[in-house]
Amino acid sequence: MKTVLLFFILCVLAAWIPAWSSSPVYDASNESFPGWGAAPLPTGLATVTSTEREHRFAAGFPGQIGVFSDGTRTYVVRWVRTATRKLHPASDCLRALGYAVKPTPIFAEADGTHWGTSSARHDSEQLRVRERIVDAVGREWTDVSAWFWSATLGRSVGPWWAVTIFEPAPSKS
Numbered sequence: 712m713k714t715v716l717l718f719f720i721l722c723v724l725a726a727w728i729p730a731w732s733s734s735p736v737y738d739a740s741n742e743s744f745p746g747w748g749a750a751p752l753p754t755g756l757a758t759v760t761s762t763e764r765e766h767r768f769a770a771g772f773p774g775q776i777g778v779f780s781d782g783t784r785t786y787v788v789r790w791v792r793t794a795t796r797k798l799h800p801a802s803d804c805l806r807a808l809g810y811a812v813k814p815t816p817i818f819a820e821a822d823g824t825h826w827g828t829s830s831a832r833h834d835s836e837q838l839r840v841r842e843r844i845v846d847a848v849g850r851e852w853t854d855v856s857a858w859f860w861s862a863t864l865g866r867s868v869g870p871w872w873a874v875t876i877f878e879p880a881p882s883k884s
Contacts, residue, residue, distance in 0.1 A: 744775050750788050751845055751872050756781055772797050774870065784878040791844075791871045794862035800855045801840050801875045805831045810838075817853050827853030830880055837880035844873045 747758075756779035761769075769776045774791040791798055802812040810831040818826040818841060826841035844852040847868040852858035861867040 744790055747777050747779075747788070750777070750790070751874060752779065752786060752788060753781065756786060759785065784876050787875040787877070789873040791873060792869065794859055794869075796859065798844075798855060798859070798873055800827075801842055801877070802829055802831075805833075805838075805840070809833055812840075815839075825851060825853050826876075839878050839880045840875065841878075842873070842875040844871050846871050 759778040759780050761776075761778060765776075765778070772789070773793050773795050774789060776790075777788045779786040779788065787801075789798060802814075805812050810833040812829050812831045815828045815830055818828045820826070824843065826843050828842075829840045831838040831840055842853070842855075844855065844858045846862075847870060850861075850867060852861065855873075858867070858871070858873075862869060862871070
């Protein structure tokens with residue numbers, strides 16, 4: 712019985728660790744949305760009209776969600792005011808839609824940015840998915856969970872931009 716009580720006390724203490732963090736959690740809830748022109752995106756993208764289903768999904772999201780296209784790739788961009796579990800990896804959505812998702816190595820662009828990547832397959836459709844999150848001072852995450860804990864523990868400055876790119880997978884020759 713003493714072991715169970717000790718375990719319970721340790722769990723309660725562990726749950727309060729974020730409150731004792733020396734860095735305050737950044738709350739950008741009063742920040743105003745800077746517009747899509749401020750997003751870390753290439754120029755010349757066309758806006759994709761949201762469906763009613765996407766509007767329902769975005770309800771309650773602490774920020775803004777936009778979808779854009781260059782004719783080949785689809786960019787889902789989320790501006791996030793505060794740490795939230797409503798920001799999740801693309802693999803979660805893809806699996807829910809019936810895709811088989813496989814993680815692939817982190818991709819480094821020539822400009823030094825890094826992207827978490829995965830491949831997704833549904834019937835004959837194959838996608839390459841890239842995603843990253845960037846904070847207000849330029850730090851980046853390729854993993855949503857790592858970002859969440861950095862933001863929750865006050866180790867990151869918001870608001871944040873989360874960019875996910877969906878594109879046809881390169882064909883294997």
